[in-house]
Amino acid sequence: MTALPESDAAHRETANAPGDPGARLLLRVGDFVEPLTRFDRSHLSMAESRHDVISVMMRQTYRAVFEVGRSEGFGALPEGVAEVADAAALARESEAQLAASRTALAAKLTAWAAEHGEDPLAKPTVADCFVQLPPLGFVDLCKTCNATGLLICSNCKGAKEFTCETCNGRGALDCQTCEMTGEITCNTCKGMGTVITQKEKKHRNQVTGQTQVEHYQDSQPCAMCGQSGKVKCPMCSGYKEVTCRTCEGRKMIVCAHCEGMGTEKCAACDGHGKRHYAVSLTCSIRETFDTTTRTSDAEIAATLKARGGIEGILQLASSHRATAEANNDTLARDTMASIPVTSIAIGVGEGTAAIRGYGERQDVLDYRNIAAMLLKADMDRLDVAGAGTTLFPPKVTDELHAALSDVLASEANVAIAMAGAKADADETAREFRGAIAADYVKRAGAAVRKGLGRAYWAALARGPAAVLALPLLFAPVDLLMRGAGGGARIAMLIAFMVATFGVAVIGHVLIVRKLQAKLAPAGSPRIRPIIDRLGLTAAWLITAGAVATMLSLIVAGLVSSLFPSG
Ligand SMILES: [Zn+2]
Ligand SMILES: [Zn+2]
Ligand SMILES: [Zn+2]
Ligand SMILES: [Zn+2]
Ligand SMILES: [Zn+2]
Structure with missing residues (x-):
């Protein structure tokens, strides 16, 4: 299934290939199926054969589409944009760019069609259709702010600061501590002007000879207030007023909104003073592909359609002819391909399989379960033999060994067993190019696992x-x-x-x-x-x-x- 044996097979074929396409296809099927099974090609017999040349008409279209992209933003035009005067000029110039590109496109498509039109694999690119032009734009000055980007502060109306409301612009407040007298009562003499202290004097009684204590009051002038009974107010230091805390004596408060600038950013232009508007012309190519197969055989038509693009179909074609035509914005190419299709009915045991070979190399895209049909009898025999065995106690029969031996003699069964239980059956089936369907892959995997397992355990037990x-x-x-x-x-x-x-x-x-x-x-x-x-x-x-x-x-x-x- 790798590239090498495939080309080897093709080589051998051309060396001594029969002239009849049906016989040649049968040989090819034999080459593919034989190594997968223990059966040689004598088990395949050709019941019917037909050879046709199918015409496939393919139409490719490439339409160039122009689009005008618009962008706008604050400030000056971005780099690389060509400036025009205003909106009207932009519309005019942009329209002119589009018209020029359209005119050029028709000529470019015609020239391209003359050069590459007959090559079905050539595709026009954007560069083949369009020369990128510089984007255009204009700048619009902001009317809201007169292009300055700034507006007068909406809070202070440009005054930058307000009179302090706490002090009404005085910068100071009346001193509450001294009630604007500048003095408070002296705390040392409590306003008396003098300080009285209790004192005592001791003296000996001449008659009794005892010591006596005499108490008396001593009055001294107050040193703190100099006998006035009042001291200077500590809060205002005698000035009768205190500095305003709100404005800190400045009498004014700075506008918080503009932080004293008197102006704010213009929202309409985000402070840039201008806006720009630009347009840019771009081109893209829309592609379509359509096939029409001239055959009454729906299966051939479906198989060719499933090839997807033109490449897949041309690989099978023996000849093709392409013509291209350009109009204003579209290039249309019609390719007529001739595909040889050999159909044979192969008898496999009691069944038949319809196999098709496409193209001169007779590529078989689906082997129609043909190998599995050959292998089915062996698998049936293994299933029957497996039923006569047990895992506990381990018991096998000679028939199991004989059936297993036949099954393992076919390479496909060994490949399925080696792919392991976790392998995707559909994936394995694809590798067999349809010669073995997914349900056979599952069945063979399980049967070999069971049969060989029983044989192994029974031999160990013995x-x-x-x-x-x-x-x-x-x-x-x-x-x-x-x-x-x-x-x-x-x-x-x-x-x-x-x-x-x-x-x-x-x-x-x-x-x-x-x-x-x-x-x-x-x-x-x-x-x-x-x-x-x-x-x-x-x-x-x-x-x-x-x-x-x-x-x-x-x-x-x-x-x-x-x-x-x-
Ligand atoms: Zn503005
Ligand atoms: Zn302000
Ligand atoms: Zn104040
Ligand atoms: Zn005093
Ligand atoms: Zn005071």
Whole structure:
């Protein structure tokens, strides 16, 4: 299915190809199907053959479409835009660009058609139809702000600041602490002007000889207020008024809206003072493709339509002729292609398959399940043989081996098995170019998995599975080795586990050889990779490893508890 064998086959064909197209197509089908199945081409017989040359008419159109894109924004024109005076001039100039491009287009299309019109694979590009012109634009000054970008502040009307409302523009407020007297009552003398202190004097009574205490008041002038009873107001320092906190004595408050600028940004032009308007002419090409197949055979018409573009159809054509015609804005090309189509009915067993070869190389786009038809009888036999077997207890028959051997003799079945269970059946079917349909892929995958699995497990059960009992021998050995010490006992236990696993591996190798000899004694296909791919090797080795470990540990535990060494 790769390119190489395909071209090899084509080579061989031309070397000694029969003259009859039907016989040639049958040979080609045989070349493709034979390697997939164990059946040679004698199982394919030609019942009917016909050769036609189908005319396909293809029309390609390429229409150039102009579009005027508009853009606008604040400020001056962007770089690369050619400036015009105003909106009217822009409309005029833009219209002139479009008219000139249209006139040029008709001439360019005509010239292109003369040069490339007869080549169906050539397509006109935008560069072939249109020369990009510079975009045009004009600038409009902002009337709202007289192109300054600024407006008088809506809050202060340009005054920048307001008279302070707290102090009414005085910058100061009456002092509340001294009620505008500039003085407060002296705190030291409480307004008395003098300070009175309690004092005591001690003297000895001459008669009694005792010490007596005499209390008296001492009056001193107040040093704080100099006997006036009043001190300077600490709040206003005697000035009778305090600075206004709101304006901090400035008498005015700055306008918060314009931050003292007196102006604000013009919203109409975002402060740019102007707006620009630009237009740009662009060209694009709209493409259409249409086919008309001149045949009464709907299947041929549908197959050719499904080829998609003109390339796919021309690949099959033996000859083609194209003519192109240009009008004002459209180039239309008509290509008439002649496609040889060979149709044969192939008898496969009791059925028939209608196969078509397209083009001079007779490309078979769909092999119509023809290989699966050949393989069906083998698969039926494997299903019947599989029904006579069981997984538990493992039981197989010679008939299963014989049926499996036939199934694996066909390369397609091996390829399906090797693709694995997770492979997409539709994808695998596509790789077989329709020679094997998706439902056969699913069926064969499941049948080989089941059949080879049963054969493998049954062969294991008949011999190698017995090695799993090997750990039982650990019991007598363990008893004989009493006194050799705990370390020696553990080493012996591990040796038993490893030996059991090793024998399981050897058993697997022998079984695979046995199956190879039974199913494909000539050596093809190789059974080992298929068994690996189906996961049987991993399943057996994991089982053997787990059983060897667990059984060894159980036996060791039983020996210890039944025959305590102490
Ligand atoms: Zn403005
Ligand atoms: Zn303001
Ligand atoms: Zn103030
Ligand atoms: Zn005082
Ligand atoms: Zn005061």
